[in-house]
Amino acid sequence: MRLILKIFLWGAAVIIGGILLLYLANALLGIGEKGTAIVPDLKGKTVDQAQRLLRKRDLSFSIERWVFSSKIQKGEIISQNLDPGMGVKDGRVIQVVVSQGPDMITVPDVRGYDYRQAEVQLQDVELQPGTISYTSSTAAKKGIVVSQMPSPGQVLSRNQEVNLVVSSGPPPVIQMPELVGDTLRSARQILHHANLKTGQIGWEWDPKDPPGTILSQNPMPNQKVQQGSMASIVVSAGAKLNNLPFTQTYITIHLPDFTGEKEVKVWVSDELSKYLAYKGRHNGGQEIRLMVSGFGNTSVIVMLGKKVLSSGTL
Numbered sequence: 001m002r003l004i005l006k007i008f009l010w011g012a013a014v015i016i017g018g019i020l021l022l023y024l025a026n027a028l029l030g031i032g033e034k035g036t037a038i039v040p041d042l043k044g045k046t047v048d049q050a051q052r053l054l055r056k057r058d059l060s061f062s063i064e065r066w067v068f069s070s071k072i073q074k075g076e077i078i079s080q081n082l083d084p085g086m087g088v089k090d091g092r093v094i095q096v097v098v099s100q101g102p103d104m105i106t107v108p109d110v111r112g113y114d115y116r117q118a119e120v121q122l123q124d125v126e127l128q129p130g131t132i133s134y135t136s137s138t139a140a141k142k143g144i145v146v147s148q149m150p151s152p153g154q155v156l157s158r159n160q161e162v163n164l165v166v167s168s169g170p171p172p173v174i175q176m177p178e179l180v181g182d183t184l185r186s187a188r189q190i191l192h193h194a195n196l197k198t199g200q201i202g203w204e205w206d207p208k209d210p211p212g213t214i215l216s217q218n219p220m221p222n223q224k225v226q227q228g229s230m231a232s233i234v235v236s237a238g239a240k241l242n243n244l245p246f247t248q249t250y251i252t253i254h255l256p257d258f259t260g261e262k263e264v265k266v267w268v269s270d271e272l273s274k275y276l277a278y279k280g281r282h283n284g285g286q287e288i289r290l291m292v293s294g295f296g297n298t299s300v301i302v303m304l305g306k307k308v309l310s311s312g313t314l
Contacts, residue, residue: 035090036088075098075099141167141169212272244272253266255282266279268294
């Protein structure tokens, strides 16, 4: 009798254990009671992954809409209308929202437009006007866009910024200062404070004037010029008995790629003096061709911002 009772109890335990295992298996596979299924979490899965997962649970999905997203890759599910873990009837259709990826926009060319019109054009294609800076220009009227960054044709995400450089009109007219008789270093400082630039520098042997003295200039003193204009000067190399070889040649500077504008300076050092041969602002990837000269051993250093871009000798 006891043996029969033990066999009965063991049999009942096996049956109950089988039922529990079947229940756990159904839960893990997303199968509820007969005719029902557990809604899985579809967020972050691709459309194909979601389709395979739902097919195993006798469910399906329908794409409610596609939306642009800069954070979720194209084809991945962003949201679903039924919460994960819900029990639903077999055959239930789950509505999902799918990412279309970032909305990429081609940057329009707004150069030559009034900056207010340029801002409207950018907003019309869902880009944003960025920083507006001003520069004097004899070619463009005041308020006209002369350059932009990023440049036309580049591709940006929706609502990214495009920076504009706008003409402030022609530069003011000033009088050219007198440079003859000053030293080269002093002349450069005078031109800089007057918002003028040093142009071509020539050298001549001159037994009367010390090396580095300005012998002539163009434009002439007191002549009316626009701010930002260049002044070409001829500098004394001293008496020829110095017997220093004179070198004058063109150099080409290849700027690396970078964003925005950076200042470029070219310093020349020879056996008579050290002078700033060039100073200007440039965009990345541009090429600068410049004539430099010096007496005796002459070295050239090119600065990009505060860093040395290149150095060498003539």
